[in-house]
Amino acid sequence: MSDLPVREQVLQALAERLGARRGLGSYAKEDLPLTVVIDEPDQVEDFDYEAVHVLMPVEVVRVVKRSGEKNDRWHEDANVELALLQAEAIGSDETLGGLARSVVYAGGSVDVTDGAGGFYVRLRLAVRYAFKRGNPFERVMLDDFEEE
Numbered sequence: 001m002s003d004l005p006v007r008e009q010v011l012q013a014l015a016e017r018l019g020a021r022r023g024l025g026s027y028a029k030e031d032l033p034l035t036v037v038i039d040e041p042d043q044v045e046d047f048d049y050e051a052v053h054v055l056m057p058v059e060v061v062r063v064v065k066r067s068g069e070k071n072d073r074w075h076e077d078a079n080v081e082l083a084l085l086q087a088e089a090i091g092s093d094e095t096l097g098g099l100a101r102s103v104v105y106a107g108g109s110v111d112v113t114d115g116a117g118g119f120y121v122r123l124r125l126a127v128r129y130a131f132k133r134g135n136p137f138e139r140v141m142l143d144d145f146e147e148e
Contacts, residue, residue: 006131006139011039013096029117032065051130051140058125066118078110078119085123101128
């Protein structure tokens with residue numbers, strides 16, 4: 001059993017996969033590109049005698065440096081970056097090594113706002129995981145999930 005709650009283990013695994021920070025804070029243009037994982041309030045989807053099943057929305061923001069005059073190509077590049085970020089976040093293992101039941105795409109957007117010196121890509125993920133009822137530090141293994 002870990003010293004960290006399952007929720008934190010999931011967030012750390014996702015941040016590590018993306019090479020991301022856990023909070024935006026301040027940054028310099030020299031730090032770009034920059035990826036940040038932002039957890040949002042989670043909710044219990046279901047529970048039984050053994051486990052609490054949780055849905056945690058996560059937002060991933062990537063800031064990409066760009067120079068030159070803003071044009072339609074910026075929007076195209078931003079949408080490509082969004083697709084690449086989605087593939088990177090979910091990859092071939094949507095369980096984060098067995099920590100999560102699933103990590104799935106829940107939405108995304110691009111922002112090429114004037115004066116940003118680049119563009120922002122926002123990816124929303126729906127992360128489902130479970131922990132032992134009464135003990136948020138003990139995960140319920142992926143093999144323990146039953147299909148309904």
